[in-house]
Every structure is written in C-alpha cells, then in structure tokens.
Amino acid sequence: MKQVEKSEVEVEPFTVESVDVHVLRCPIATPVRTSFGTMHDRPAVLVSVTDSDGCTGWGEVWSNFPACGAEHRAALVSTVFAPMLAGSRVADPADVFRDLTKRTAVLALQSGEPGPFAQAIAGLDLALWDLRARRAGLPLWNLLGGTSDNIPVYASGLNPVGSAQLVAHKLEQGYEAFKLKVGFGVDRDINNLRMLREIIGPTRRLMVDANQAWTLAQALEIAPLLSPFNLGWLEEPLRCDRPLSEWQALAGNAPMPLAGGENIAGDDAFNAAIASRAFSVIQPDAAKWGGISGCLNVIRSTQAAGLTYCPHYLGGGVGLLASAHLLAATGGDGTLEIDANPNPLRTLLHGPLDTLTNGHVHLGHAPGIGVVPNLAELREHIREKAAFVDTSRKSS
Structure with a gap:
C-alpha cells in the first residue's frame, strides 16, 4: 500500500502549543442495542490541538465500548500522547501519524492495548488535519x-x-x-x-x-x-x-x-x-x-x-x-x-x-470540518436536557 500522498495545497508547518481532551457523556432515553451489548448513554471524547499561532483543530476518539472506555481513551491522550506532541513541529499530519504509531508500538503491545492506542492516535490525526485545513482557510474535503x-x-x-x-x-x-x-x-x-x-x-x-x-x-x-x-x-x-x-x-x-x-x-x-x-x-x-x-x-x-x-x-x-x-x-x-x-x-x-x-x-465551504465546538454552550444545553458528565484534561 503506497504512502499517504502530500496535499496539493501548500500549508506552512506549525508548532503544537497544547493538546486538550474532553470526555462528554449524555444519558439517552432509548438504549442503543447491538447483538453483543447495549449503550445506556452516549459518550464522546473530543480532542483539540492548538498551535503557537492560536489556531485550533478538532478530532474525536472512538469510545463506545466498554462503558468506561471514554475516560480511559482520554487518559491515554493526556498522559501518553499530549507530552509527545507538545512543542513538535508539524509539516504533514501523516508524518505525525506514523511517528506516534512507531513510538508507542511497544508500549501498546506491553499493555495489551493496541486498539485504544490506535484510537487515540486516530483522534489526534483528525485534529491535526482539521487544524491544517483551518490554517489553509479551506474546507477539509x-x-x-x-x-x-x-x-x-x-x-x-x-x-x-x-x-x-x-x-x-x-x-x-x-x-x-x-x-x-x-x-x-x-x-x-x-x-x-x-x-x-x-x-x-x-x-x-x-x-x-x-x-x-x-x-x-x-x-x-x-x-x-x-x-x-x-x-x-x-x-x-x-x-x-x-x-x-x-x-x-x-x-x-x-x-x-x-x-x-x-x-x-x-x-x-x-x-x-x-x-x-x-x-x-x-x-x-x-x-x-x-x-x-x-x-x-x-x-x-x-x-x-x-x-x-x-x-x-x-x-x-x-x-x-x-x-x-x-x-x-x-x-x-x-x-x-x-x-x-x-x-x-x-x-x-x-x-x-x-x-x-x-x-x-x-458540507459547505467553512475552513476545516466547518464547526468549532462551543464546550460551554454544549455543557449548558445538555444540562438543561439531561444529567451530564464532563471530564476535561489539558496538557501544554
């Protein structure tokens, strides 16, 4: 399989200033059922990467199962990956994807958690590509x-x-x-x-x-x-x-x-x-x-x-x-x-x-994925609708 091709759009390299991760949970009235299990609430692990110019990109880490999976993935992002990314110079997110995968390969094997490690890297990669598109002023597509x-x-x-x-x-x-x-x-x-x-x-x-x-x-x-x-x-x-x-x-x-x-x-x-x-x-x-x-x-x-x-x-x-x-x-x-x-x-x-x-x-023509999550507004809205848990972790 060939390597990821460089984007045709030239985007200046950027320096990662900070990595933030938020665990959001919202109870639901009707559980989501599969043949192997049931989801009684809906989690989301959002990650953001901010560069030294103050531009931020957003990604999400898969976390549906098990029920405690969201908090675990967030801990991996904040304790393992955020320190690796902070201060790094990013010319192409694909290079970072390969580097993070390589640097944590043995740790993922040692812990018996190649899945959660890959999921954390995936969410960060999404955030880096969103950030790259926002810096270019282009929609990600x-x-x-x-x-x-x-x-x-x-x-x-x-x-x-x-x-x-x-x-x-x-x-x-x-x-x-x-x-x-x-x-x-x-x-x-x-x-x-x-x-x-x-x-x-x-x-x-x-x-x-x-x-x-x-x-x-x-x-x-x-x-x-x-x-x-x-x-x-x-x-x-x-x-x-x-x-x-x-x-x-x-x-x-x-x-x-x-x-x-x-x-x-x-x-x-x-x-x-x-x-x-x-x-x-x-x-x-x-x-x-x-x-x-x-x-x-x-x-x-x-x-x-x-x-x-x-x-x-x-x-x-x-x-x-x-x-x-x-x-x-x-x-x-x-x-x-x-x-x-x-x-x-x-x-x-x-x-x-x-x-x-x-x-x-x-999808429209707004830069990046086209949406900037307003966490304060999101928390307030969900509090009005249902019980809500937010675990926030920050690394810089």
Whole structure:
C-alpha cells in the first residue's frame, strides 16, 4: 500500500502549543442495542490541538465500548500522547501519524492495548488535519483533493425495537437509505425487515448489520432467508477475527454483498481484506484506526480494487464531520453513515448534516470540518436536557 500522498495545497508547518481532551457523556432515553451489548448513554471524547499561532483543530476518539472506555481513551491522550506532541513541529499530519504509531508500538503491545492506542492516535490525526485545513482557510474535503461537497447519507443504528417510528421520522427528514441491526433471532430479524421494507417501499436502499453475531454455519443458513428484502449489504455477519477463508466462503454463497472494516486495523490487515474479494464494501472508521492519514491509503486501495468505500461511524458530531469530509474528498459511490438515534453530542456538533435533500447533504465551504465546538454552550444545553458528565484534561 503506497504512502499517504502530500496535499496539493501548500500549508506552512506549525508548532503544537497544547493538546486538550474532553470526555462528554449524555444519558439517552432509548438504549442503543447491538447483538453483543447495549449503550445506556452516549459518550464522546473530543480532542483539540492548538498551535503557537492560536489556531485550533478538532478530532474525536472512538469510545463506545466498554462503558468506561471514554475516560480511559482520554487518559491515554493526556498522559501518553499530549507530552509527545507538545512543542513538535508539524509539516504533514501523516508524518505525525506514523511517528506516534512507531513510538508507542511497544508500549501498546506491553499493555495489551493496541486498539485504544490506535484510537487515540486516530483522534489526534483528525485534529491535526482539521487544524491544517483551518490554517489553509479551506474546507477539509477541498484540502484533501475533493471537488464537491455533496455526499449521500444513510440512517444507521436502527434498533430491533422502535425502528418503525424512527424510520418514518427519518423519511420525513429526507433520508433515502437505512440500515437495521440484526442478530436478535431469525424470526425477529425477518419481521423487522419485512416491516421496514413496507415502510420505505421497494426502491429505497436497505442494509443490515449483524455486529459479528453469527458463526459461518449460521450465516450460511440465515443469509438466504434475508434475500427477499433486496439488501444493499450484510455487514459484519462473522466475527472480525475469523479467517478470511470463512468470509470468502460466505461471500460465495450469500445472495447480497458483504461489508466490513470497522474492526480492521493496520495496512496489512486492510490489504488482506481487500485482496480476499470477500468484501464488496470496505468500512474503515477514521476515529477508531488511522484517522485521515491511515484511511486515505485504505480508501485508495479499496477504490483501485473496484470496491466501495463507506465510512463507518457511530459517535459524536466531530468525528462524523471528519468522516463526511473524508468521503467527499475521495469520491466514489460510498454513502455516509449517520446514526439515527437521538444523541445531542452528535446533533449539536454536526453542522450541515441535518439538512438533507433527496438523501444528500452539502458540507459547505467553512475552513476545516466547518464547526468549532462551543464546550460551554454544549455543557449548558445538555444540562438543561439531561444529567451530564464532563471530564476535561489539558496538557501544554
């Protein structure tokens, strides 16, 4: 896989003055359910990098599971990575991504935490790219080489309970594609699919996500039963650590395309997944591994192989916007995942993503990701709506 290409836009190097990290949590009335667990509140780990000129870029670190994961990732950012970044000279965020990964590789192995380390690096990479775009006075999608701010979106995270009302609401908002969570028993899954297909009609896109729920034998049995619903893809039917030969066996027998990638990390693993031809849709999560620097390589390799890149994302608004800009920058026929469930930490921060026209959004031309989080306003607003916890850490 080739190295990240330099941006065509020349941006002067900058010096990192400080790194801040904030853990935000908002309780929710309806838990978000997957086949492996339930989220009873919505966390967001926001990171900001400020340079010596006072310009700030924002990123987000994946932190959905386990329940204590957000505070843990924030501690990694503030105690391990912020001291490494403070005072450093940044010419290209991709260089920083590689340097941080290399410098902490042994520590990640020693602690048995390569995932959390990669997630912290990913969030910082997003912040550095946002900062670079803001310094250039360009929207991130444009800085990265994109030519249009217009992208398609789909409503994700549809639970096995209450999805009918949620889908009806999203249709009114302008959504044209939807993804249902399955893996809760064949009869229940099929009944939910039948109900949703009736609501959205025969032509709108409908996908499903099994969240690693099945064995190969189960998936081979269940996938044909889902065929009548004309699914755009079946996401993560198998555990992400199962051999690629199992994914290939399923791909050769499933009546719909397979999707995956949110739980793949590293160039080698993505290269192998792409080369296997088991996946029609590759879904790296830029807040979970790679940030922009790593994911750009994956996206280019995905598209060169004739496969579809669709960003995975299920967090707050900052990471969602970064994912949107990454999709707009790289083009192709992918679609942005937007969680349909209520989450103030997403909707108060995701800017133009709540204005849809025929299933598409325009990201606009504001510098960077286009939004500057107002933490004071955010805290006050959420306090008015629900109990709220904010753990802030700062390093300079």
